[in-house]
Every structure is written in structure tokens, then in C-alpha cells.
Amino acid sequence: MDIAGIFSWLFSSREGVLVLLGVILVGFLVAAIVLERKTRKDFDQYDDEDDDESGWSLFDDDNK
Numbered sequence: 001m002d003i004a005g006i007f008s009w010l011f012s013s014r015e016g017v018l019v020l021l022g023v024i025l026v027g028f029l030v031a032a033i034v035l036e037r038k039t040r041k042d043f044d045q046y047d048d049e050d051d052d053e054s055g056w057s058l059f060d061d062d063n064k
Contacts, residue, residue, distance in 0.1 A: 010016040 010020055
């Protein structure tokens with residue numbers, strides 16, 4: 001396998017560019033999922049969304 005041939009196919013053909021964009025898209029998706037799970041684990045105090053005492057009110061004056 002020729003590395004120059006792979007790069008030539010990847011950047012000069014329509015299929016290669018689509019594969020490159022697909023790999024980048026999947027990479028960003030995996031990174032977003034991993035970072036979201038890490039953030040949810042670090043900030044676990046927001047997991048109790050079913051509380052009636054969440055600290056927020058429908059009235060703007062109460063939220064100050």
C-alpha cells in the first residue's frame with residue numbers, strides 16, 4: 001500500500017472526500033458523547049430534575 005496513493009484518493013476523489021468528512025463527523029460525535037458523559041458525572045447535582053424544589057420559580061422576581 002502506497003501512502004501517497006491513499007492521500008491522493010482521499011483528497012482528489014469524491015468518495016475519498018466523503019469518507020474523510022464521515023470520519024471527522026463520527027470523531028466529533030464520539031468526542032461530544034464522551035465529554036457529555038464526563039460533564040454529567042462531574043456535575044451530578046443536576047440529576048434530580050423531578051424535584052419540585054428545584055430553586056426556580058415561574059415568576060421572575062423570585063429568581064433573583
